[in-house]
Amino acid sequence: MQSSSPSTPKSQNDHILLLPFLAQGHLRPFLHLAHFLNSHTPFSITLLTTPLNAANLRRQNPHPSITIVDLPFNPLELGLPPNTENTERIPLTSIITLFNATKSLEPHLRAYLTRHHHQTPPICIVFDIFLGWADNVARSFGSTGICFNTGGAYGLAAYTSIWNYLPHKNISDDEEEFSLPGFPEDRKFRRNQFHRFLRFADGSDDWSKFFQPHIRLSMKCSGWLCNTVEEIEPLGFEVLRNSLKLPVWGIGPLIGSSSDDGKNDDEGCVEWLNKFKEDSVLFVCFGSQNTVNPIQMMELAKGLEESNVPFLWVIRPPFGFDINDEVKPEWLPEGFEARVKEKKQGKLVRRWAPQLEILRNEATGGFLSHCGWNSVMEGLREGVPIIGWPLAAEQAYNSKMLVEEMGWRSRWRGVWMGGD
Numbered sequence: 001m002q003s004s005s006p007s008t009p010k011s012q013n014d015h016i017l018l019l020p021f022l023a024q025g026h027l028r029p030f031l032h033l034a035h036f037l038n039s040h041t042p043f044s045i046t047l048l049t050t051p052l053n054a055a056n057l058r059r060q061n062p063h064p065s066i067t068i069v070d071l072p073f074n075p076l077e078l079g080l081p082p083n084t085e086n087t088e089r090i091p092l093t094s095i096i097t098l099f100n101a102t103k104s105l106e107p108h109l110r111a112y113l114t115r116h117h118h119q120t121p122p123i124c125i126v127f128d129i130f131l132g133w134a135d136n137v138a139r140s141f142g143s144t145g146i147c148f149n150t151g152g153a154y155g156l157a158a159y160t161s162i163w164n165y166l167p168h169k170n171i172s173d174d175e176e177e178f179s180l181p182g183f184p185e186d187r188k189f190r191r192n193q194f195h196r197f198l199r200f201a202d203g204s205d206d207w208s209k210f211f212q213p214h215i216r217l218s219m220k221c222s223g224w225l226c227n228t229v230e231e232i233e234p235l236g237f238e239v240l241r242n243s244l245k246l247p248v249w250g251i252g253p254l255i256g257s258s259s260d261d262g263k264n265d266d267e268g269c270v271e272w273l274n275k276f277k278e279d280s281v282l283f284v285c286f287g288s289q290n291t292v293n294p295i296q297m298m299e300l301a302k303g304l305e306e307s308n309v310p311f312l313w314v315i316r317p318p319f320g321f322d323i324n325d326e327v328k329p330e331w332l333p334e335g336f337e338a339r340v341k342e343k344k345q346g347k348l349v350r351r352w353a354p355q356l357e358i359l360r361n362e363a364t365g366g367f368l369s370h371c372g373w374n375s376v377m378e379g380l381r382e383g384v385p386i387i388g389w390p391l392a393a394e395q396a397y398n399s400k401m402l403v404e405e406m407g408w409r410s411r412w413r414g415v416w417m418g419g420d
Ligand SMILES: O=c1ccn([C@@H]2O[C@H](COP(=O)(O)OP(=O)(O)O[C@H]3O[C@H](CO)[C@@H](O)[C@H](O)[C@H]3O)[C@@H](O)[C@H]2O)c(=O)[nH]1
Pocket: 023, 024, 025, 026, 028, 149, 150, 151, 152, 259, 285, 286, 287, 288, 289, 290, 314, 351, 352, 353, 354, 355, 356, 371, 372, 373, 374, 375, 376, 378, 392, 393, 394, 395
């Protein structure tokens, strides 16, 4: 195991260990949490993750006092492509393999604790909701398990309620409205607002088999942290506290100060934006792992061009294609990229753009987003209006919360457009 910090821990019993899930949208908030705890508590902070993720986090970690430790992880043995330690470069169809592969971290975490904390346990182990087994590990070493949820409180409350109770199982019509256990009766949900994995989940599928036990294990820990602010989603906190019967703290928003992930602005987005007037450009980005389907991609391109609105689009291969492929011209209207470039209307960025810098730029006037929670908070912080196009996970509930709870209480008629 490799450790990045040269500093000696203050003592063995004033440690907090952090254990993120293997996705950009989780690793980054965990790193922000590490920085937060490092500057607001007297404890030594150690973040444990797989070698490639650890190396990536070390590049982003400006605090030498935060220790980043490698936990062994062998993608090939776990049925994953070589060098796959993160959801970012993996086809959505194989993501369940990665979820299941994270269970292989348990013996390595135990070995780490045996080696470094056999006499005095860490004060607590803060683990990701998708790594529920870590609570048992914490208990067996005399430590305390705390679950850190990298999403919002409302989205998480809906997500956990749906996975725990599968309330849509006996609903025959996608349009039929129903309420969720734990939510007030007047908050209605529909099955066509659910991500595909959830819509077909019945307790016996691979996704249910992963999520149900992990969520239940996480619910047995000593407290939950949410990367959000209580004032913006009081209902989410109320539902969570009532159902968990645990302390739930909003400790966000934990957002980076720049797109500090080691990938810089190679494609000159900021320079391009600087040529436009205030609030004139639409930024289109669907986070680190989601993508629309080929028909949606084609229609989105047509719509963007016909709108005549300047746009900056972070583009990836559509759902069903190799995520590592180049974007193919046939996925877009003929001559699209050259034409919008010539007209000085649009810019396509391959895979990754410095989102925070873009949202902060005066020219950015709107954000077409999948409503991943980090994107929601970044958009809110920079005051950029969001057009929600949820694609997976709890994103539909995040957008529902923005419209129905935070915004005017209009009736949410969004349907699941289903990128995957
Ligand atoms: O080109 C890009 C794409 C993304 N980002 C950053 O990457 C993060 C993406 O996070 P998020 O918006 O939350 O999206 P996902 O990566 O899809 O996040 C996963 O994790 C989130 C937190 O748990 C969940 O809310 C989402 O549903 C889940 O898909 C944000 O900080 C973005 O600023 C960039 O800087 N440039």
